[in-house]
Amino acid sequence: xxxxxxxxxxxxxxxxxxxxxxxxxxxxxxxxxxxxxxMDGHFVPNITIGPDVVKALRPHSKKVFDVHLMIAPVDPxxxxxxxxxxxIISFHPEAGAHYHRxxxxxxxxxxxxxxxxxxxxxxxxxxxxxxxxxxxxxMTVNPGFGGQSFIPLLxxxxxxxxxxxxxxxxxxxxxxxxxxxETAKLCVQAGANVLVAGxxxxxxxxxxxxxxxxxLRGA
Numbered sequence: 001x002x003x004x005x006x007x008x009x010x011x012x013x014x015x016x017x018x019x020x021x022x023x024x025x026x027x028x029x030x031x032x033x034x035x036x037x038x039m040d041g042h043f044v045p046n047i048t049i050g051p052d053v054v055k056a057l058r059p060h061s062k063k064v065f066d067v068h069l070m071i072a073p074v075d076p077x078x079x080x081x082x083x084x085x086x087x088i089i090s091f092h093p094e095a096g097a098h099y100h101r102x103x104x105x106x107x108x109x110x111x112x113x114x115x116x117x118x119x120x121x122x123x124x125x126x127x128x129x130x131x132x133x134x135x136x137x138x139m140t141v142n143p144g145f146g147g148q149s150f151i152p153l154l155x156x157x158x159x160x161x162x163x164x165x166x167x168x169x170x171x172x173x174x175x176x177x178x179x180x181x182e183t184a185k186l187c188v189q190a191g192a193n194v195l196v197a198g199x200x201x202x203x204x205x206x207x208x209x210x211x212x213x214x215x216l217r218g219a
Contacts, residue, residue, distance in 0.1 A: 004032075004193070005188060005193055005194075005195065005217055005219070006032035006033055006172070006193060006194045006195070007030070007031055007032050007033075007194075007195055007197065007201070007213050007216050007217055008031065008032060008033035008034070008035040008066050008174065008194055008195065008196045008197070009026040009031045009034065009035060009196075009197060009198065009201035009202070009209075009213070010035040010036075010037055010146065010176070010196050010197065010198035010201070011023060011026075011034065011035065011036060011037070011057075011198075012037040012048065012146045012198050013146050013147075013198030013199050013201065013202040013203075014026075014202055015202075019053070019057060020056065020057055020059075020060040021060075022202075022206075023057050023060040023061050024060045024061060025206050025209055026201060026202075026209055026213070027060070027061040027062075027063050028210075029209035029210040029212075029213050030210055030213045030214065030217070031063060031201075031213060032063065032064070032194075033063060033064040033065075033066040033088075033194065034057075034061055034063050034064070034065050034066065035066045035068065035176070035196045035198075036049070036054060036057075036065060036066065036067045036068065036086070037068050037070065037146075038050070038054075038067060038068065038069045038070060038071060038081070039070045039071070039143075039144065040070065040071040040072070042071070042072060043070050043071050043072040043092070043094075043095055044070040044143045044144035045144045045145075046144045046145055050080075051077070051080040051081050051083070051084040052084070054067060054081060054084040054085055054086060055083075055084040055085060057085075058084065058085035064087045064088060065085055065086050065087045065088070066086075066087065066088045066090070066114075066135075066174075066194075066196075067081050067086035067087075067088065067089050067090070068090045068091075068114075068116065068137065068176070069081065069089060069090065069091045069092075069095070070092065070095075070116075070143050070144070071091075071095065072092075072094070072095040072096070073095065073096055073097075074091045074092075074095040074096045074102060075096050075101075075102055075105065078091075078102065078105055078106055078109065079105075079109060082106070082109040082110070082111050086111060087111060087112060088111065088112040088113075088114055088134065088135055089106045089111050089112070089113060089114065090113075090114025090115065090116050090135060090137050090174075091114070091115070091116060092115075092116045092117075092118065092121070092143075093115060093116075093117075093121065093125045094118070094121070099115065099125075099129065100128065100129055100132065103115065103129055103132040103133060104132060107132060107134075112134035112135060113132060113133055113134050113135070114133065114134065114135035114136065114137055114172075114174070115129065115133050115135075115136055115137070116136075116137040116138075116139060116143075117136065117137070117138050117139060117156070117160075118139050118142065118143060119139055119140070119141070119142060119151050119153060123156060123159050123160055123163065126160070126163055130163060130164075130167050130169075130171075131167070131169075133171055134171060134172065135171060135172040135173075135174055135194070136160050136164065136171060136172070136173055136174070137174040137175075137176055137196075138153060138156060138157055138160060138173070138174070138175055138176070138192075139176055139177050140152075140153055140175055140176065140177035140178055140179070140183075140187075141176075141177030141178050143177075146198045146199055147198070147199050148177060148178055149178050150177060150178025150179065150180075150183040151177065151178070152183075152186065154186055154187075154189075154190040155190075157173070157175065157187060157190035157191055157192055158190045158191055160173055160191070161173055161190065161191025161192075162191075164191075172193060172194045173191055173192045173193055173194065174192065174193075174194035174195070174196060175187040175192045175194070175195055175196065176196035177196075179195050179196060179197045179200060179216070180197070180199075180200040180216075181200070181215045181216055181218065181219050182219075184197075184200075184216050184219035185219040187219075188219055195216055195219075197212075197216055200212060200215075200216060201213060201216070
């Protein structure tokens with residue numbers, strides 16, 4: 001595992017009226033990944049953006065576009081998000097009939113594939129797909145809305161870290177939900193190396209983004 005902690009601001013908390021500019025700002029403020037939350041109002045109780053918006057944002061940053069699909073069924077949309085400029089495409093095992101095949105499909109498009117575990121999703125969904133995942137995302141809130149409180153699933157994070165280490169592969173372990181400088185420290189101690197932060201990155205406005213990212217990284 002890389003020792004570098006990567007910060008992935010979630011644009012769910014950005015100003016949607018100036019989204020391209022917001023992506024540029026967090027890029028310049030030190031973001032490692034740009035985290036894009038895609039919600040369909042069906043798999044999760046909120047609606048956000050589709051592939052056309054990802055495509056429109058792509059010219060605003062050369063950073064990794066980390067696209068988290070909270071949509072079901074997921075398979076019909078994988079190629080559209082790949083073509084729109086996603087670098088990592090993550091999805092939930094509950095969002096399709098055959099998640100092994102979905103992982104194959106994402107990697108077949110030349111993208112990094114991620115599997116997302118909701119708070120109640122057991123870690124054994126990873127058992128037969130660790131050779132296909134490039135990222136495991138553990139949700140520390142129930143997906144659908146920003147600004148929720150952190151669920152302390154530290155044993156789960158440690159379990160997944162052990163599974164990753166056992167493969168010898170360079171797989172990111174990403175945490176999303178209620179991440180701030182205090183909870184970030186707990187997540188990193190448990191084995192995480194990528195932190196998604198929406199509210200904690202965007203609070204205080206553009207002049208605070210660099211300080212906010214620095215505070216998260218300092219964890």
